[in-house]
Amino acid sequence: xxxxxxxxxxxGGLGSQVLSYLVDNVPASEYAAAxxxxxxRKRFEDRxxxxxxxxxxxxxxxxxxxxxxxxxxxxxxxxxxVAKREKQHQNFxxxxxxxxxxxxxxxxxxxxxxxxxxxxxxxxxxxxEEMMRKADINFTSIREGLYTDAFPxxxxxxxxxxxxxxxxxxxxxxxxxxxxxEATARLMVQGGHDREIVLLxxxxxxxxxxxxxxxxxxxxxxxxxxxxxxxxxxxxxTATDEGGKPKGFxxxxxxxxxxxxxxxxxxxxxxxxxxxxxxxxxxREAVRALLKENRDYxxxxxxxxxx
Numbered sequence: 259x260x261x262x263x264x265x266x267x268x269x270g271g272l273g274s275q276v277l278s279y280l281v282d283n284v285p286a287s288e289y290a291a292a293x294x295x296x297x298x299r300k301r302f303e304d305r306x307x308x309x310x311x312x313x314x315x316x317x318x319x320x321x322x323x324x325x326x327x328x329x330x331x332x333x334x335x336x337x338x339x340v341a342k343r344e345k346q347h348q349n350f351x352x353x354x355x356x357x358x359x360x361x362x363x364x365x366x367x368x369x370x371x372x373x374x375x376x377x378x379x380x381x382x383x384x385x386x387e388e389m390m391r392k393a394d395i396n397f398t399s400i401r402e403g404l405y406t407d408a409f410p411x412x413x414x415x416x417x418x419x420x421x422x423x424x425x426x427x428x429x430x431x432x433x434x435x436x437x438x439x440e441a442t443a444r445l446m447v448q449g450g451h452d453r454e455i456v457l458l459x460x461x462x463x464x465x466x467x468x469x470x471x472x473x474x475x476x477x478x479x480x481x482x483x484x485x486x487x488x489x490x491x492x493x494x495x496t497a498t499d500e501g502g503k504p505k506g507f508x509x510x511x512x513x514x515x516x517x518x519x520x521x522x523x524x525x526x527x528x529x530x531x532x533x534x535x536x537x538x539x540x541x542r543e544a545v546r547a548l549l550k551e552n553r554d555y556x557x558x559x560x561x562x563x564x565x
Contacts, residue, residue, distance in 0.1 A: 260326045262288040263446060267300070267333030267345040269293045269434065272365060272402070275439020276331055276446070281307065284447065292323055312314060314346035320353035320530040329446050330354060332364040332397075343382040348389055355393045362390065362397040363446050368459055369429065369517055371525025377517035387455070398451040400442055403433030403459035403530075404523055406544045412514065413466045415473070415481070415499045417554035422470060422483045425491035425512045426519030426553050431462035431526045432541035437534065444533040457527035460538040466518075472542050476549040488512045501561040 263280055263526055267273030268291035280289045288318040290300075290308035303308040310323035314335055324330060332354070335346045354362050369375035374384055383399075397419040404412065409432065441458050445451070470481050486494065495508040517523065530538055548555045558564040 261290055263329045263331070264290050264292055264310065264323065264327045265331045266292045266440050267331070269298055270333060270336070271435050272439050272442070273331065273333045275436050276443040279440050279443035287520060297400070312530055314349055317349050317353055320350060321357055324353055324357035324359050327357070328360045330359045330362050332362050332385070334365050334386070340382045344385050347382070347386045351389050351395065355395050360396060362395055363442070364390065364397055364399045365442065366399045366401045368401040368457055368523065368525065370522050371457060372455055374524040375517050376436065376513060377522060378513040396452050399455045400445065401455060403431050405435045406541050407435045407548070408557050408559065409469055409545060410555070411560040413469065414495060414499070416560065417556065418500065419451050419481060422466070422481060422489055423494050424466055424483060424485050424515055425488045426515035427466045427485065428518045428521055429465060429524030431459040431463050431524060433458070433460040433530070434539050434544050437538050441530045441533045448533070449509060456529055457525065458530040459526045461526055461528070461531060462540045463524045464524065464541045468542065471547055472545045473549065476546050477526040477553045489514070491515070499522045503562045
């Protein structure tokens with residue numbers, strides 16, 4: 259018996275939102291959740307949700323899980339190590355091809371819009387798209403807008419921050435993760451977009467400077483920004499980062515800032531609004547709401563030991 263939807267990364271921020279939409283809108287017999295840990299089985303099965311183990315480092319686990327799957331959500335792995343991510347993604351694609359999955363829906367990133375970008379974080383996504391083409395599988399690469407929720411890690415902001423150092427600034431189509439999850443699920447249910455790249459973003463752009471203005475207005479802070487050279491940026495952030503992130507992270511982040519300054523994060527597309535049937539929440543409004551709920555809002559990836 260075939261399974262219409264298998265959602266990998268179902269315990270993660272994006273995958274859980276995709277799964278939530280399916281739970282509310284399609285029969286339970288049509289979908290299953292997947293994660294790398296068998297220990298997560300009970301939490302899903304207690305809710306009446308079928309569960310499969312998908313470990314990107316274990317091809318056999320994926321072959322078993324992908325059997326008779328029609329639509330497979332391929333959530334990119336949670337690592338900034340491009341080489342590691344490349345190997346894991348190749349494992350995934352090989353298993354999907356071997357098990358004749360009908361449609362792979364890959365969660366990419368929106369750096370560069372429909373074009374390529376030199377941002378370090380985008381490279382594994384570009385490699386993965388090429389892997390899927392070479393494997394000759396049916397796929398849709400969903401270039402998801404940069405998470406509004408993650409603004410602290412993109413700009414190095416902590417509740418104690420008085421000055422934010424940047425190596426570049428520019429327009430960013432920041433997009434709420436929950437709305438991306440809903441739009442991604444709606445896209446899968448709608449179908450189509452075979453062997454295509456699609457772009458899911460909010461309709462408006464902001465800059466890091468705009469976000470700082472929202473922080474100051476909402477929390478009565480007086481945070482300042484300073485643009486520094488790439489070399490100074492890496493040096494300053496490595497020495498002072500409250501989250502304990504390593505130098506390599508800031509070398510990579512500098513390329514994100516450079517790409518943002520070149521406009522690579524400023525592309526928008528109407529598809530997300532069409533899927534949602536409403537206008538996605540603008541970044542200023544979303545950040546203001548996050549800070550009103552918690553003046554000292556944090557994002558887990560801003561801290562090396564939180565993952």
